[in-house]
Amino acid sequence: MNEKMWYRRIPKTDVLLMDERIQNMIKVQGKAVVMDAIHMELAHFRSLVKQGADEELLENRLESLIDHIENNVAKIKRANMRPVINGTGTILHTNLGRAPLSEKHMKHILSVASGYSNLEYNLEMGKRGERYAHFESLLCKLTGAEAAMAVNNNAASVLLILSTLASGGEVITSRGELVEIGGHFRIPDVMEQSGAVLREVGTTNKTRLDDFERAINEQTRGILKVHTSNYRIVGFTESASLEELVSLGEKYELPVIEDLGSGVLINLENYGLSHEPTVQESVQKGADVVCFSGDKLLGGPQAGIIVGKKKYIEQMKKNPLTRAIRIDKFTVAALEQVLLEYLSEEQALQNIPVLRMITKPREELEKKAADLQEMLFSCELAADIEIVPCDSQIGGGALPLEKIPSVAVAICPHFISVDQLEKRMRSLPVPVIPRIADDRVLLDVRTIEEESFSVIAAQLQKFQVLEPRKKVEDKTAGADL
Numbered sequence: 001m002n003e004k005m006w007y008r009r010i011p012k013t014d015v016l017l018m019d020e021r022i023q024n025m026i027k028v029q030g031k032a033v034v035m036d037a038i039h040m041e042l043a044h045f046r047s048l049v050k051q052g053a054d055e056e057l058l059e060n061r062l063e064s065l066i067d068h069i070e071n072n073v074a075k076i077k078r079a080n081m082r083p084v085i086n087g088t089g090t091i092l093h094t095n096l097g098r099a100p101l102s103e104k105h106m107k108h109i110l111s112v113a114s115g116y117s118n119l120e121y122n123l124e125m126g127k128r129g130e131r132y133a134h135f136e137s138l139l140c141k142l143t144g145a146e147a148a149m150a151v152n153n154n155a156a157s158v159l160l161i162l163s164t165l166a167s168g169g170e171v172i173t174s175r176g177e178l179v180e181i182g183g184h185f186r187i188p189d190v191m192e193q194s195g196a197v198l199r200e201v202g203t204t205n206k207t208r209l210d211d212f213e214r215a216i217n218e219q220t221r222g223i224l225k226v227h228t229s230n231y232r233i234v235g236f237t238e239s240a241s242l243e244e245l246v247s248l249g250e251k252y253e254l255p256v257i258e259d260l261g262s263g264v265l266i267n268l269e270n271y272g273l274s275h276e277p278t279v280q281e282s283v284q285k286g287a288d289v290v291c292f293s294g295d296k297l298l299g300g301p302q303a304g305i306i307v308g309k310k311k312y313i314e315q316m317k318k319n320p321l322t323r324a325i326r327i328d329k330f331t332v333a334a335l336e337q338v339l340l341e342y343l344s345e346e347q348a349l350q351n352i353p354v355l356r357m358i359t360k361p362r363e364e365l366e367k368k369a370a371d372l373q374e375m376l377f378s379c380e381l382a383a384d385i386e387i388v389p390c391d392s393q394i395g396g397g398a399l400p401l402e403k404i405p406s407v408a409v410a411i412c413p414h415f416i417s418v419d420q421l422e423k424r425m426r427s428l429p430v431p432v433i434p435r436i437a438d439d440r441v442l443l444d445v446r447t448i449e450e451e452s453f454s455v456i457a458a459q460l461q462k463f464q465v466l467e468p469r470k471k472v473e474d475k476t477a478g479a480d481l
């Protein structure tokens with residue numbers, strides 16, 4: 001049959017619309033979606049003809065036209081945002097949603113957020129309450145602070161703090177601490193939005209206490225210390241310590257603000273990592289206001305947590321800006337759950353996925369890698385599958401120099417390139433995001449939950465991803481790819 005004859009065999013849309021299955025689809029999904037699905041399928045068929053696909057394939061496609069239209073409807077209605085498997089070994093991967101939450105915590109969120117809750121209702125008094133009440137005393141207990149609140153994210157914390165305490169005045173910061181967080185987000189730009197004027201002091205590598213002192217004038221409203229969370233300045237360096245800044249702040253009656261970035265509540269040194277300043281340390285050293293992220297090393301939901309002196313926190317709660325960046329009920333529920341775990345360090349390490357991944361012992365990683373390798377062997381892929389040592393990273397702009405020794409399963413395909421394999425893994429129904437190193441596809445088992453192993457294996461098997469592709473291929477045949 002020639003091209004023209006195939007085109008002539010394509011059913012007219014009017015005819016398709018009279019088909020009983022199509023009519024049922026329209027009843028359930030609406031006409032617009034079904035029309036799109038029909039047009040997708042017909043366009044695909046035409047492209048197959050144009051590419052010179054073989055007769056049998058075209059014949060089959062014509063026979064199963066309605067099935068494919070049904071598939072297209074499902075594809076159109078499928079959520080674009082979905083779970084992926086993180087094989088990169090980067091624990092706080094901002095592009096992959098940063099900190100994963102545990103199932104146990106998600107169940108609680110579901111129970112309070114799928115119906116009504118006491119979000120802003122004081123059950124004892126029977127009247128209006130504060131949304132911060134669910135976690136404020138917990139945060140105070142854990143950090144030693146007098147008061148606490150939380151907003152949408154930590155960038156919002158910085159904005160709110162400066163807008164409340166320093167709008168129209170100056171805030172002094174070290175030149176060595178003007179952080180760009182990522183996504184073109186820079187501390188100086190956030191400060192500008194707050195209406196505070198940034199007074200930079202010192203140089204990139206050296207800032208001393210007297211640099212701060214000399215910059216103080218009648219316009220000064222506060223001193224800001226920013227933790228260089230995602231970079232380190234090493235070599236010939238000097239910076240003013242928090243203690244020094246606190247005594248300077250006391251002398252001139254200026255609040256000292258510390259943006260910790262990641263904000264941890266447990267000492268990671270005990271688990272073989274470098275020291276990352278804890279929130280408790282900052283509070284204890286006398287910082288007036290401390291802010292940090294909820295979804296970095298804390299391992300919770302996206303949030304900006306602010307703790308500190310009651311008089312400052314009270315002012316922030318009253319700032320109208322707070323309403324624009326306020327924390328929602330899902331986050332309140334999640335934050336309380338995660339903070340409750342920190343009442344016992346052991347529980348926190350066990351029940352908060354980020355901490356569990358960071359502290360996973362070597363033997364367990366080796367066992368996990370062996371299990372995954374075994375499963376991949378059973379897929380009979382045309383590839384070498386080995387267990388190799390690798391380095392995991394914290395990510396999310398925390399402990400930038402830290403490499404945590406880990407174990408990966410390395411896949412080295414025989415017939416396709418490593419890049420092609422990576423691309424195919426990315427386009428699976430449950431996408432698998434690996435890391436490429438030394439011309440191999442690596443799956444770092446530190447960031448992959450055991451339950452995901454069978455998902456990876458089933459998908460790789462089904463799609464025979466390691467075979468070379470046929471010239472003209474029916475990409476949408478069978479299960480959706």
Ligand SMILES: *Cc1c(COP(=O)(O)O)cnc(C)c1O
Pocket residue numbers: 153154155156158179181226227228229230259260261262292293294295303304396397
């Ligand atoms: C990550 C980070 C922020 C921003 O926190 P988000 O929660 O991502 O908004 C602000 N300051 C520092 C120092 C950071 O590391």
